[in-house]
Amino acid sequence: MATPDIQPPCLVILDHAGSRRERLASLKRLQALPALVGVPVVLLSRDSDIDSYSEAITAGVAAYLQRPVKAEDLLDVAKRLSGWTGSSEGTERRRRLRRPLLMRVEVGQKVPKGELIRVILNAQDASTHVALGGEVRWNAPTSPGFHQIGVRFTGTTALLAGKLLGFVSTGVT
DSSP: OOOTTOOOOSOEEEEOOSOHHHHHHHHHHHHTSGGGTTOOEEEEESOOSHHHHHHHHHTTOSEEEESSOOHHHHHHHHHHHHTOOOOSOTTOOOOOOOOOEEEEEEESSOOOTTOEEEEEEEOSSSEEEEEEEEEEEEEEEOSTTOEEEEEEEOHHHHHHHHHHHTOOOOSOO
16 A cells, blocks of 8 residues: 555455454555556455455455465465466466446435445345445435435446346446
8 A cells, every 4th residue: 555556466365354444444545546446355354244244345345255264265266356367378367357337226315426335135025135335426316305326336246236136238227
């Protein structure tokens, strides 16, 4: 973080032994660096609870691994996220581009642009307990007491949201 003008890496591994709040603060500082925009982040943590995992995914990490991590597991995740093919030429890389997914959501209050939020999916009678993390890209008032927001999902969350919600390219989403 001391050198904001670095050549962008293919992957960032954040191994932070502090509290959940401290880890998320470090993650935010990393994500604020222009050179790291769009670079996948792997978070290593001792916490194994669903809230830690959910908050990390909501904050934009590409993978959450519980420490101690087996070397082969970390290597497998790093290869997948960085697009490394294992060829003998160090310059040859395959990167799978993931397009962000933008979804329109109606909410009961104005949410500022740039705010990280969770979209909790509900079924007909109850919550599905599935939360998708995203960033508010725009907001606009609709009917009295309601606002529409555009939520941008990226990386794994965009893939998951697209599969769960069955998005088709309509120009609306």
